[in-house]
Amino acid sequence: DAKTTQPNSMESNEEEPVHLPCNHSTISGTDYIHWYRQLPSQGPEYVIHGLTSNVNNRMASLAIAEDRKSSTLILHRATLRDAAVYYCILRLYQGAQKLVFGQGTRLTINP
């Protein structure tokens, strides 16, 4: 599985945008970029995924670099409930659907 690199931790303030970076320089053409988050004492939760184009949903936006070697998860207006560990994961669309989790980024939101 191709590897992703994320900062160990980030901090932001409530009601401000948050940009969580992820590097994946060895990504292959068939790898989708997935983001999951894990709130304290809960199981992981799907956030968003994309292949080449930027994506938006009710939770977040995903900005994918033109060369696909990096991506950024954007929380437009962070709330205290967004404090979690955010995982950037590469996954083949077809075949195996397993998720290989790295260490993720621990996001702290200050009131």
Place this chain on the structure above:
Amino acid sequence: DARVTQTPRHKVTEMGQEVTMRCQPILGHNTVFWYRQTMMQGLELLAYFRNRAPLDDSGMPKDRFSAEMPDATLATLKIQPSEPRDSAVYFCGTTAGDKNEQFFGPGTRLTVL
């Protein structure tokens, strides 16, 4: 509100005892994953099933761990005998067909003394 259910939520046992953890997938989800999370190793995939058949159990210690899906509504993860190093939170994740989103249960926190 469809959710993945896991039981028990907490389990404390003594070394050498058998432990069985259960997962009820969301109705219609045919792929079930078992993950283990520890502070040292993070989230690790142990095994997964599709349509009740095992697809990959390479992450699972074969001598003491076993995973099964007796039917489409139940997946089990068994440890026999349990050891202190098995202490972790065990998560079940499920998904439907070739869908992208994986849904996770609340986990079973296992403590082996």
